[in-house]
Amino acid sequence: MFSNRVMGIELSGIRKIFDMAQGEVINLGLGEPDFQPPPEALDAIREAVERGYNKYGPSKGFPELREAIAEKFSKYADITAENVLITVGATEGMLATMLSLIDPGDEVLYPDPGFVLYKPHTIIAGGKPVAYPILQENDFMPTQEDLQERITKKTKAIILNYPNNPTGGIIDEEHIKMVVDIAEDNDLIIISDEVYFNIIYEGAPRTFLGRYDKLIFVNSFSKEFAMTGWRLGYLIAPKEYVEQIGKIHYYSVACPQSPIEYAALTAIRKSKYYSDMMVEKFRRRRDLIYDLLRKMDGVKPNFPRGAFYIFPRIELNADPVEIVKEVVKRGVLCTPGNAFGKIGTQHIRFSYAASEEDIRRGMEIFDSVLEKFR
Ligand SMILES: Cc1ncc(COP(=O)(O)O)c(C=O)c1O
Structure with a gap:
């Protein structure tokens, strides 16, 4: 059945x-x-509802919100609003990404230990999940050998997640470079789940953004603004990826939640x-x-x-x-x-x-x- x-x-x-x-x-x-x-976001959501933001909005998200996100990350990469897709949490963003990129039989590398979405999302898309280890003795970063020996002709994408759930590990510059080199050599797509982008304790955020062309950067309002229940996230990717992923997104959720987008825009502007x-x-x-x-x-x-x-x-x-x-x-x-x-x-x-x-x-x-x- x-x-x-x-x-x-x-x-x-x-x-x-x-x-x-x-x-x-x-x-x-x-x-x-x-x-x-943040209190400004709580006020904004009330205001949004009262001002009539209770209708469908643009499928890819409010233009002002996409612009604000592009501007926020413009110091890492050359991006505009067209590179941004507003999603229903990082969760929907990840699934729409997988459904747009993975064909039956395609292999996807994902971290073990790793967040619970990656394997099922790959399976739902018809792909084959291939776990790569991240070990405590390596500060929860992958080794070059561990990645290389898992790559086959069918490997299509690699998922990374730093800062990491469940370990709390972050990635260093040397490993970012190693992963990008491997991706380049093997023509892989990098899917970088960076929902904890802002939650780091020492130094500046280390990101894959701006480091590789075939990159899907996944982020969310959930953790940065403590809005997990409001279900709003976003992707940053090349324009043609946003167009294609945007189709799956449209057919699964139609558009993001208008009053939440209004509140998220306020949070980006006022709650840094x-x-x-x-x-x-x-x-x-x-x-x-x-x-x-x-x-x-x-x-x-x-x-x-x-x-x-x-x-x-x-x-x-x-x-x-x-x-x-x-x-x-x-x-x-x-x-x-x-x-x-x-x-x-x-x-x-x-x-x-x-x-x-x-x-x-x-x-x-x-x-x-x-x-x-x-
Ligand atoms: C690594 C990671 N990615 C994605 C998510 C999902 O985030 P969202 O609430 O934006 O769907 C979580 C939530 O715990 C997470 O830890």
Whole structure:
């Protein structure tokens, strides 16, 4: 009765674990900032609704919003509004991208551990997902050999995600260059998911934007302006890509949500300070959670440099899924690393988009659960 397409994908197992939690929980499982959108954006959405922005808008997004995004990123690449497509979150942008680029049999390289969309999106598009490892000992960046040995004549695209979910890793200049060289040599498309572009703790953002012609840069308002529920994102790509991806986008969502676009435009213009404010708070929480994990026997945390996740390796003779089950039963939500791929199996993901008090209490409970497994 159901298509092979849908039978070929599964819902993420994360839910089952979260469903075990009872009563009041400490949520270190969240993939979103624990802030509300900026006040200017909240005012703008009310204003938008009152001023009648309740109708269909242009399919590719409000011209002013596309222009504002082009201007914001013009220091990285030579772009205009025509290179920008407004999407329903990065999620829709990624799927429309895959449906526009991938033919049955095409291979797509994606990171393991990696965010949960890449593999199913490739399968939905009829392609073959090929995981490449990103390891803690390499600061969660791919090696040249690991990429090269996975490339075949059928490889069409490579997906990267920095700052990274679930690890908190960022990419350095040397690796950006290595990936671009490989893409050039093998005529690959680079799909760079940079939804955590603004959430970095040291130095300037490192981006693939402006570094390669066949690039689809995926971004979102979700994290930068704490608007995850408003579902607005965007792509930056060569004009002909925007035209083609825009067709799938039109036939799946018609257009982005008009009042949200209005509010997002206000946020771009007036709320630049907001992600800096969040990053300052996340930085203190990152230092705190890293320090607490570092002191635990059998736990080897990485030092995250972006996003708001930490992905410690569990160096005990125990299955992290069993540990997570116990931790969740004790009211602390976190995610087993295998939710992000096989390579992540020995890890647990904690989100530190939570109060310092919750982080301290959560880590106390985690440590006491580990005692049983030591
Ligand atoms: C790496 C990554 N890409 C994409 C998304 C989806 O973002 P959006 O809310 O814009 O659909 C997320 C959300 O958690 C993410 O972590």
